[in-house]
Amino acid sequence: MMRLLVVVAFLVAVVIAEEDHSADFEKIDERLDRLTSRLQGLVDNIDNRVDPERIRRAHSLEQRVVRLEGDGCGDREFQCGSDNPQCVGALLVCDGVKDCRNGHDEENCELPTASGASFEGHVISDSCTKRRPDIISFDITKVRRDNYFNTVAFVNANIRISYDGPQRSGSVVLPTTGYYNFGQQRLVLNPPESDRLLLTCDFDGYNLNRCNGEIKHEASLEVCATILFTRA
Ligand SMILES: [Ca+2]
Structure with a gap:
């Protein structure tokens, strides 16, 4: 009887824990949706300005959200841009030839891990x-x-x-x-x-x-x- 009670208590704890987690997932999902739409508005507004640092920060945030949600390209592919979706081979990026329709594969070609970094x-x-x-x-x-x-x-x-x-x-x-x-x-x-x-x-x-x-x-x-x- 005691063992049965322990098993029941364990199962109840598992069910409660699972319910808690699914509520967490839903909350995070909603927050991510809201953030994505706010971010898209921000990126649209900032693209109309000329401050390169703000543009870079906005695109950095956008790219991190895209990474979370998946960009529709394979692991060995590069997404040319969420506003103009196109997958090109990763080996075509920063090779000096424009392969994306919007040319994004030849932008941002600075090496973040230069010598001394x-x-x-x-x-x-x-x-x-x-x-x-x-x-x-x-x-x-x-x-x-x-x-x-x-x-x-x-x-x-x-x-x-x-x-x-x-x-x-x-x-x-x-x-x-x-x-x-x-x-x-x-x-x-x-x-x-x-x-x-x-x-x-x-x-x-x-x-x-x-x-x-x-x-x-x-x-x-x-x-x-x-x-x-x-x-x-
Ligand atoms: Ca290229």
Whole structure:
């Protein structure tokens, strides 16, 4: 009888928890809809002005919402623009030839991870790194671009990890290589250690000072940690 009561109590708790979460989802969904429509109004208004910084910030916000909602293009494609939707191959971005009808694939081609750039990341979730740090940073030490394949910039980087655990604390610098893909607006840093965990960081194409980082298992690309990076 006691066990039955415990099971019933557990099921009730699960149902309540699920109800709570679905209410949360609905609230977030409504907020996102309202924000999207406000943002579209803001972008429409700002496009009529000439302040480039405001235009950049508005498009940065717009791009982050588009990323949340999905832009209708594949992972290896680039969305030319929500006002003039068109998917082109990611490798056609920033190659010097206009492939989008609106030419957006050849705009915003500044490299956010130039040599000397440093980013500091605050760990949001982590179920995979062996040191479980609160802060992960990376410094770009070298950049190489090829004339024949200029939609990608190859980088050398140092990943810096500071950890403070109950058993041990310290910091470590892990040198690695990687690349920035202009079409995906993504930095990829190859696994620096034998655990084969790689680091990616997605920019929004407008704001060069922040990117959404993920640590993934190299073989499966399963995400096991998320980190918000901002320029140091
Ligand atoms: Ca192009």
